Amino acid sequence: MNCCGKKRQAWLMEEKAAKSQSVVEVHAQKAPTDQPTRWFEYLGNNQLTIKGIGTGTPYHFKFKGDKLPVDYRDSFAFMAERELRITNGE
Structure with a gap:
């Protein structure tokens, strides 16, 4: 049973990392600005x-x-x- 718990925990960690990476990518994109030249x-x-x-x-x-x-x-x-x-x- 310990083996399944570790796999589940590892999967959850991978999911968390993937979600945080996609958030970083969205914020890293250049946003258009409405400010004057x-x-x-x-x-x-x-x-x-x-x-x-x-x-x-x-x-x-x-x-x-x-x-x-x-x-x-x-x-x-x-x-x-x-x-x-x-x-x-x-």
């Missing part, structure tokens, strides 16, 4: 390419004064860059 202006003298931390999108500023729209999910990391500032767009 933010515009950033480049203040540096060279070129600058930054990969968005939220979306993985590469943003390439080609020259001083170049302005790009940045996805809201990426914008928080851009705020930490010294050579970028938020602007009202074009």
Whole structure:
């Protein structure tokens, strides 16, 4: 009888692990956002390419004064860059 109890316990543990894994996968998917796009202006003298931390999108500023729209999910990391500032767009 001990053998069946251990199999049942092992099966229950596997079921729990499978359920928790599917929950993690659902939360890991990128959710669309209803937040507005933010515009950033480049203040540096060279070129600058930054990969968005939220979306993985590469943003390439080609020259001083170049302005790009940045996805809201990426914008928080851009705020930490010294050579970028938020602007009202074009």
